[in-house]
Structure formats: C-alpha cells, structure tokens
Amino acid sequence: MRHILGLGASLAAFWMLLSGSISLDNKLVLGFGIASVVLTLFLAIRMDRLDGFPVHIRLSPKLIQYWIWLAKEIGKANIDVAKIVLSPNMKISPRMVRVKASQQTDVGIATFANSITLTPGTVSVDIDDDEILVHAITEDMATGLIESDMDERVTAMELKYR
C-alpha cells in the first residue's frame, strides 16, 4: 500500500514536470493528468498481482558510486572499440565466453547483464541460472571481462536490497 501511494505521488510529480504548468484553470488537461495517473496505478497493481514479485529500487550512495565506476569503464571500452573500427585492417578476434554471475536476485543478474552490454566490446547473449554467455569482439575484451571485478561490485551492491 505504501508502495502504491509513493508511486502515485511520483507519477503526479512526473506529470506536472512534463506538462509544465500546474494551473487549475484548464480543467480538461488536469482531468487527463489525473486519469492517466489513476490508470497507471491500476495497471501497476494488476501487474504486481499477476507477476508476484514487485521490484522496488532505492537510490543509495552505493548505487551512485557504482554508476560512476561504470561510466569510467564505458568510456575506456568505447575508445578501445572506436580504435578497432577506425583502424584500416580491423583486428578483431571474436570470442564467446561464459561468465560466472554470483548474484542471488533477478535484479542483480539483470544489473550485471546490462552492465556487460553497456560496455562496448562485450554483449550478454544468453543467461542461465548462474552463468552469462557473453560475445566479445576481441580476445583481450573477453579476458578483461573475466578478470575485472564487475561481478563482485554488482553482488556487493545487490546485498543491500535483500
């Protein structure tokens, strides 16, 4: 219930932000806003009941810290892949590797797989229970991912949500 009320409040704030004006003169637009918030809440409640495991994500300092680290990694990987693309002979050596995912929850595994995909040079192709199949554009990228501590970082962050 608290979750639904919070969602309603943030949806209303979001609508005000997008519509730009909060004047009460235009009853029609205000009515549309309220109707869309109520409809979305109804859909959210229905989805939670069908799905059975609602996911709640809170912003925490650890999450921000992880994003900053991830942004750095993305920048580095981008430059590496850009170099490959722009070099005349394109030295690629594609690999498929399986990477261990030690996360316990679905959110954790999704975060890890998305982080892998966000870093250019590695794309998560398939997810088993505790392993992610990754396509890497060069052998260096594949070994770099296996040796990096991305998995531990995501797991450490995930523990906060359990």
Place this chain on the structure above:
Amino acid sequence: MMFAAAAAGLIIPMLMALARGLIGPTLYDRVLAGNSFGTKTVLLIAVLGFIGGRPDFLDIALLYALMNFIGTIAILKFFRYRNLGVADSADIRNGADGKNGGAV
C-alpha cells in the same frame, strides 16, 4: 551554428544506418539498423528543437525514444513467437517451442 553542425553530423550517420538496413543481410541486422536509426532520430528531433527554439520538441523526442524501444522489442517478439497476444510469462514458456505461439 552549433546545432546545425550537430544536425549535419547526425543526418550522415542516419543515412549510413539506413544503408545497413537495406543491405541486411539477416533480419537481425535490419532490426539493429532500425533501432540505431531511431536513437539518432531522437537526438535529431532534440537538436531541431534547439535550432527552432521550440522546447516542446523534447516531449516528442522522449516519446520517440519510448516507441523506438517498444517497437524493437515487439518486432523481435513477433518473429520469435509469431504472436503478440501472449499474456503472461507462463504462456511465453509454453510457447517457447514456437509451435503455436503460446496460445492456450
């Protein structure tokens, strides 16, 4: 001037993405080209909003980003299950063999 340069720098890659979409050769190359084209379109709409001094273009850009993502997922789902009317995850699992798209 600044944004005119950005618009020019976006239209050329958009044409290149279109070329990849025409060449193919697989369905997935075409979907990838379409998705990439859409991402650049979002940026182009935002840039055009700045050139014309019309900030409401950003709402359109946001909506286009939404439609681009949903469109990509819908195309992939359709080609995998040949059916878009699958209601919940249990149906998807039953339909994973691709025989009847999970229709019960």
Place this chain on the structure above:
Amino acid sequence: MEMIIDLASWAFILAGVFFIFTGTLGMLRLPDFYTRLHAAGITDTLGTELLLIAMMLQAGWSIVTVKLLMISLFIFFTSPTATHALANAANAVGLRPFGVPEADLRPKTTEKA
C-alpha cells in the same frame, strides 16, 4: 562565462558526433551481426550521452535540462536491453557468429555425474 560554456558545448558536440559516426561506420564495416552490435553500442552509449550533455549545457538550469536528463536516462537503461534482446533472439535461432573458435560454441556442460 558564456564563451566557456559555448566552447565546452562545441567540444561535446564534436566528440559526440565523432563517436556516433564511428559507431555507424563500424556497423557498415564489421563482418557479421554480433560484431556490429558492439559498434552500435558506441553510438548508443558515449555518442548519445555526449551530445545530450552538450544540449544540457546550452539549456542551462531549466525544465529543458530535466527533460534532456530523462531522455538520456531512458536511453541509458533501454539500449542495453534492446541490444541483449537482439543478441538473444539471434542466438536462439542459431545465427552463427563470425570468427569464433569452435571450442567456444559447444553448449554448456551439464553432466552432474
């Protein structure tokens, strides 16, 4: 002050356009679908975000910046999901990756003794 912001915007726009161009060039040059995914990743991450940062600098503190921030967050979260969906769909129908050694392609060893 205004000149510094303009110069920074120019730098971000040029860098963003450079990465968008590079990514798309990779999409044309690379040999197969899986490797092209990586090139498209350059466009979706660094190129897009740099260009949006340039626009935020020009907009200053206003509702426009908030909307640009929402666009950038949305693309940041959806682009890897779309990429994964594409790679997964291609893998599920058995599209073979170019240049990957045979040893990498064998299915997961599932024997539990």
